[in-house]
Amino acid sequence: MKRVVVVGGGWAGCGASVGARKRGVEVVLVERTSNLLGVGFHGGMHAYNGRHTIMLEAKALGGTEIFEAVESAFKYRVDLPHQKYGYLYDNFKAEGAVRRMLERMGVHVHFERTVTDALMQGERIRAVKLNNGEIIEGDAFVDATGGAGPERLCKEYGRGCVLCILRCPHYGPRISLTAKTGVKETMARRGDGKFGGMSNSCAVDRESVTPEFLEEMKNKNGCVLVPAPEGIAEDYGYFKKVRTQQYYSQDEYETYLVTVDVGAIKFVSRPYVNYQVLREIPAFRNAHFVDPIVGGRGQAIRFLAQAPRLNTLQVKERPNLFCAGEKAGYLVGIMDAKVTGLLAGNNAARVALGDPVLELPRRTALGEGLAWINEEIQTEAGQYKKYSFVGTGGLYQHLIDQGLFTVDPKVVEERLGEHGLLNAFTA
Numbered sequence: 001m002k003r004v005v006v007v008g009g010g011w012a013g014c015g016a017s018v019g020a021r022k023r024g025v026e027v028v029l030v031e032r033t034s035n036l037l038g039v040g041f042h043g044g045m046h047a048y049n050g051r052h053t054i055m056l057e058a059k060a061l062g063g064t065e066i067f068e069a070v071e072s073a074f075k076y077r078v079d080l081p082h083q084k085y086g087y088l089y090d091n092f093k094a095e096g097a098v099r100r101m102l103e104r105m106g107v108h109v110h111f112e113r114t115v116t117d118a119l120m121q122g123e124r125i126r127a128v129k130l131n132n133g134e135i136i137e138g139d140a141f142v143d144a145t146g147g148a149g150p151e152r153l154c155k156e157y158g159r160g161c162v163l164c165i166l167r168c169p170h171y172g173p174r175i176s177l178t179a180k181t182g183v184k185e186t187m188a189r190r191g192d193g194k195f196g197g198m199s200n201s202c203a204v205d206r207e208s209v210t211p212e213f214l215e216e217m218k219n220k221n222g223c224v225l226v227p228a229p230e231g232i233a234e235d236y237g238y239f240k241k242v243r244t245q246q247y248y249s250q251d252e253y254e255t256y257l258v259t260v261d262v263g264a265i266k267f268v269s270r271p272y273v274n275y276q277v278l279r280e281i282p283a284f285r286n287a288h289f290v291d292p293i294v295g296g297r298g299q300a301i302r303f304l305a306q307a308p309r310l311n312t313l314q315v316k317e318r319p320n321l322f323c324a325g326e327k328a329g330y331l332v333g334i335m336d337a338k339v340t341g342l343l344a345g346n347n348a349a350r351v352a353l354g355d356p357v358l359e360l361p362r363r364t365a366l367g368e369g370l371a372w373i374n375e376e377i378q379t380e381a382g383q384y385k386k387y388s389f390v391g392t393g394g395l396y397q398h399l400i401d402q403g404l405f406t407v408d409p410k411v412v413e414e415r416l417g418e419h420g421l422l423n424a425f426t427a
């Protein structure tokens with residue numbers, strides 16, 4: 001049986017594993033930590049704005065299993081400021097649901113193993129080497145290692161290691177498969193002359209907030225706008241410059257702590273909040289951070305390793321290597337990672353089997369989004385942005401302008417049907 005090796009078990013790697021299995025190849029997934037979902041472990045805001053459209057497209061292409069896993073952890077259907085058509089899910093339940101789904105699909109997952117090297121044959125990868133010396137051979141590979149950290153770069157471009165979910169001090173640094181094949185990657189630029197972007201939210205343990213606040217959360221469908229007290233982000237200038245999603249630089253997100261229930265209680269668009277000021281709010285008098293553990297000081301720095309890629313998600317000059325998620329170019333978000341993962345994994349399987357790869361037409365939201373980002377990042381201004389189907393980098397507006405945004409599954413099916421792409425992941 002042909003084999004695809006997926007490196008990195010964040011949302012992109014989980015999507016890639018599903019995408020490859022749908023094509024009938026053996027899939028091995030290697031993840032350096034103890035769990036799946038990567039930096040998205042405390043995500044929970046799902047399918048908002050243009051992300052809804054690419055979810056419908058991915059479902060119509062045949063990649064349903066990963067969405068069913070998330071939907072099993074559904075918590076609240078609620079609109080958020082500037083974000084509509086989506087819902088909140090429980091992150092703790094989602095991780096288990098995705099793990100079990102991959103198991104059912106027959107994906108071999110190696111936890112607590114890091115890919116440390118690529119063994120090459122010309123431009124093609126023949127095998128990867130793990131930190132325990134094991135060699136795993138494959139016919140095609142997916143790099144889903146993200147672009148966060150490691151500690152050294154969080155220090156250089158942020159406020160040092162704040163013990164985020166990646167836990168580099170224990171598990172060691174992120175290692176990029178693409179870079180190990182000799183391909184040069186790029187780092188996202190930002191306004192203060194440095195690189196990367198600070199993760200956009202932080203979260204406290206739900207047991208550490210008052211029962212009255214949790215009750216209010218429940219009554220308001222999982223989202224409470226708490227007036228932001230003075231000093232909650234005392235160095236607001238720095239904060240605004242470094243955060244990943246500039247899309248959130250809008251009124252409500254400045255005036256309020258936009259607080260959502262995603263298993264943990266998350267402050268949206270706040271990489272950090274001043275711990276002492278937070279504790280002055282009655283609901284948070286016992287607040288205890290879960291991500292990052294050093295809450296109140298900063299967050300992880302991401303977008304430090306983008307692979308040059310084609311619109312099929314093949315890494316340039318590496319015919320049997322594909323990339324997905326944050327690795328695939330300035331792309332932020334759980335949905336963005338899952339859906340690019342599905343495509344990258346499916347195309348890796350196609351290469352393994354000797355089948356033609358899929359390049360989605362620009363009359364689809366995903367096809368247009370991937371092509372447009374690739375064009376944008378060729379420009380000087382484009383390298384200062386991040387992109388997301390929820391809105392960041394102008395991508396959602398671009399889809400609206402192109403007439404591609406829709407939340408109607410029938411419209412999506414018709415569009416894909418016109419190109420003969422219904423269930424293309426399995427066909």
Ligand SMILES: Cc1cc2nc3c(=O)[nH]c(=O)nc-3n(C[C@H](O)[C@H](O)[C@H](O)COP(=O)(O)OP(=O)(O)OC[C@H]3O[C@@H](n4cnc5c(N)ncnc54)[C@H](O)[C@@H]3O)c2cc1C
Nearest residue numbers: 008010012032038039040043045115146175325326333334
């Ligand atoms: C705190 C926080 C909250 C967020 N909330 C939301 C949200 O609510 N909604 C939303 O849409 N987006 C959210 N995002 C953004 C979203 O989570 C990310 O954009 C997305 O999850 C990135 O996924 P990824 O798989 O590309 O990368 P990552 O999550 O970075 O995954 C990479 C994985 O690769 C592993 N890895 C790295 N190197 C190796 C190696 N050599 N060998 C083996 N494994 C390796 C890492 O351990 C990691 O698990 C949030 C991000 C953060 C940080």
